Amino acid sequence: MSESVWWILEKVAEDKIQRAIDEGQFEKLPGMGKPLEMEDTSWVPEELRMAYKILKNSGHVPKEVEERKELNNLVEALENCEDEQERYRQxxxxxxxxxxxNASRATPVRVDVEDAYYEKIVERVRLYGKRPDKDR
Structure with missing residues (x-):
């Protein structure tokens, strides 16, 4: 689209927003005056974050994405665990x-050494092993 078309669309949007403000449509909205709740999507590759957000908001997040998020949460819990028994449970x-x-898939997930997620987990576990134990 040309710049003039974008300018027109921007002007129309600004006018509609201003009209809604003048009519009080933005008053008493849920969460008004509270900070935005920012979702941590660091576990989603940057180039897929927008698609993930759209799918999530529409209730259509792929099972694989949810599994990866859960795996990431478990790795973080393991990484931050101080108690030996709790670490074993994690x-x-x-x-x-x-x-x-792996059991739910026709072919088990093969973690490729080139996979950035795999490299991240390996690095976390490696760094975790170098942490000095406070109990020793």
Missing amino acids: MRKLNAMVTRV
């Missing part, structure tokens, strides 16, 4: 989820 939970994900 590791078992992570292992169980990977097993469940």
Whole structure:
């Protein structure tokens, strides 16, 4: 589209917003005056975040995306766990989820060494192993 068309669309949108403000349509909205709740989508590749947001808002997030989010949450919980018994429980939970994900697919998930997500997990686990234990 040419610049003049964008300018016209922008002007129409601004006029509609101003009219809604003048009519009080933005008053007493849920969450008014509260900070926005920002969703952590760092686990979604940057180039897919907009598509993820659109799918999520429409209630159509693919199962694989939800599984990856859950796996990421389990890895973070494991990474931040100080208690040895709790760490073991988190590791078992992570292992169980990977097993469940693989069992639900026709072909098991093969984590490719070139996969950025795989590299991120390996780096986290490697760094976790280098953390000094406070109990020792």
